[in-house]
Amino acid sequence: LAKTTQPISMDSYEGQEVNITCSHNNIATNDYITWYQQFPSQGPRFIIQGYKTKVTNEVASLFIPADRKSSTLSLPRVSLSDTAVYYCLVGDSYGSARQLTFGSGTQLTVLP
Amino acid sequence: ETGVTQTPRHLVMGMTNKKSLKCEQHLGHNAMYWYKQSAKKPLELMFVYSLEERVENNSVPSRFSPECPNSSHLFLHLHTLQPEDSALYLCASSQVAVSYEQYFGPGTRLTVT
Numbered sequence: 274l275a276k277t278t279q280p281i282s283m284d285s286y287e288g289q290e291v292n293i294t295c296s297h298n299n300i301a302t303n304d305y306i307t308w309y310q311q312f313p314s315q316g317p318r319f320i321i322q323g324y325k326t327k328v329t330n331e332v333a334s335l336f337i338p339a340d341r342k343s344s345t346l347s348l349p350r351v352s353l354s355d356t357a358v359y360y361c362l363v364g365d366s367y368g369s370a371r372q373l374t375f376g377s378g379t380q381l382t383v384l385p
Numbered sequence: 386e387t388g389v390t391q392t393p394r395h396l397v398m399g400m401t402n403k404k405s406l407k408c409e410q411h412l413g414h415n416a417m418y419w420y421k422q423s424a425k426k427p428l429e430l431m432f433v434y435s436l437e438e439r440v441e442n443n444s445v446p447s448r449f450s451p452e453c454p455n456s457s458h459l460f461l462h463l464h465t466l467q468p469e470d471s472a473l474y475l476c477a478s479s480q481v482a483v484s485y486e487q488y489f490g491p492g493t494r495l496t497v498t
Binding site: 307314316317319322362366372373377378 | 387389427428430433440441443473475476477481482483484485486487488489490491492494
């Protein structure tokens with residue numbers, strides 16, 4: 274079971290780039306890395322998923338080094354509305370649902 | 386708008402009541418999930434359905450009873466709940482089970498009095 278470690282909280286200012294790193298030292302060969310965003314009293318929102326190197330979409334970029342023991346979610350030019358909890362998940366879609374754990378996530382606070 | 390709707394959005398019920406939560410997905414997905422999120426706690430996966438068959442039940446008390454009549458609808462039937470069951474109940478769907486790319490509904494805020 275790939276355990277993930279993220280910072281509990283981060284602060285940033287509007288317009289800055291924010292990088293949130295997740296450690297997953299015992300990631301398995303078949304595991305993917307997935308990030309979600311959650312606002313208070315709402316369901317999580319899927320942001321991005323990757324296996325290796327770099328993945329980019331209209332919302333964020335995901336950087337994964339060659340050893341895959343960590344990953345970094347990059348949010349360009351954040352705004353106040355990006356204040357949310359960000360979760361890193363690691364697992365294999367063909368594995369047991371018991372691996373599917375969200376953890377405590379990283380509370381990102383964007384300041385004006 | 387994620388394509389997953391949940392009703393009701395808020396529910397207050399007594400410990401002796403029976404109520405049901407409803408989830409509907411409009412994404413053509415084959416898997417649906419129920420999660421519980423208590424205050425200041427991580428999401429807990431409760432049930433997973435794939436093609437209307439339950440494939441996972443994470444040691445959830447029997448006072449929670451899921452039902453999946455078809456791949457678009459998921460219910461959570463509640464009876465004789467306890468105050469500690471007060472939480473945000475979230476429904477999600479995905480193309481297949483178990484997928485890490487899930488689409489969540491807005492949740493039902495449940496208060497048990």
